[in-house]
Amino acid sequence: MDRSRLYRIEAIVMHRSDVGEADRLLTVLARERGKLRLNAKGARKVGSRKSGHVELFVRSKMLIAKGRGDIDIVSQVETIDAYRGLREDLTRSTYAHYAVELIDAFAEEGSEQPELFDLLAEALKWIETTNNLPLTARYFELQLLTLAGFQPQVFFCAGKGEPLQEIAPDEFYGWSPASGGVLCPTHAADRSDSSRLSLNALKVLRHALRSDYTAFTALTLRETVLSEIEQVMLRYVQFVLERKVRSVEFLNLLRRENTL
Ligand SMILES: [Zn+2]
Incomplete structure (x- = not known):
């Protein structure tokens, strides 16, 4: 793959939806790039190495490949924090949704907002614990x-x-x-x-x-x-x-x- 078409981000999954046969469309907040829409191709295939890393609220390191259209592609992904406690508790998960909605309302596409990213990462940890x-x-x-x-x-x-x-x-x-x-x-x-x-x-x-x-x-x-x-x-x-x-x-x- 052409290396110039790749970039690295640290991201938190704010929204996700299923597209096509096995793909997952993500809206992430990237520390380096603000709000970003990505395609995690094949993430819904059984045994996909991406699947657990692109769940809601997961914070991860991603290697992204520039796509031909508007949406770039998740090439590799590695979890930093899955905030498991949020998934196992409906009330905590509801508060996490609320935090994400508010952050999303202030997040901008294509602009670096590291403070916003850091606050979301911190807030998810607070809400988890x-x-x-x-x-x-x-x-x-x-x-x-x-x-x-x-x-x-x-x-x-x-x-x-x-x-x-x-x-x-x-x-x-x-x-x-x-x-x-x-x-x-x-x-x-x-x-x-x-x-x-x-x-x-x-x-x-x-x-x-x-x-x-x-x-x-x-x-x-x-x-x-x-x-x-x-x-x-x-x-x-x-x-x-x-x-x-x-x-x-x-x-x-x-x-x-x-x-x-
Ligand atoms: Zn007064």
Whole structure:
């Protein structure tokens, strides 16, 4: 084979589908090239040496051959991490789908995005091993938003930028994705899209942006605070993406069925 038609990548499989008799079409996030569509030819043949290495979420080293059309061909593949724990647990696998959907929304074709790749690799490991999936998801969302330049404002009022004053126990801050984050009670009253944000929830969001992963996910929070920060982050992420993330709906479906 002509060596000039080959290149190496480190990749994570984000989506896959079956094509033809035995091929598998992959969408991967490549550390060196962003989002990439590839054909793993023959991966579905019995005994194929590629098969286990091109499963969903698998992180691998790939040797790619340039194809004649738009889609390049996986020539060789070697697993770095299969994240087996994700496959054996429906809830973990659902969170992994969610992480991939969000990353996919920010990934670009043909541009090097090593930080995005590293965050996905790290997040899959967190989701595979954590005892605190909800806080892991919140931490991941904030890391991703920060990386993508959409970190929500939680330290100052997003209305006029003034420092936030302490509020009384029966008072609330505002949360306005369109304004970019938290609002003081005065500016919250001016915004029709503003929802309530408690002092406790605000403290948790601040903590997430100031702490490392281990310290943040070691927190023990009341169910009401957990669900509040889930809701505010969901509104924020949805605003940023300007569309519903399909796996969020899937998570809600699971929750309604009491499997979470
Ligand atoms: Zn204000």
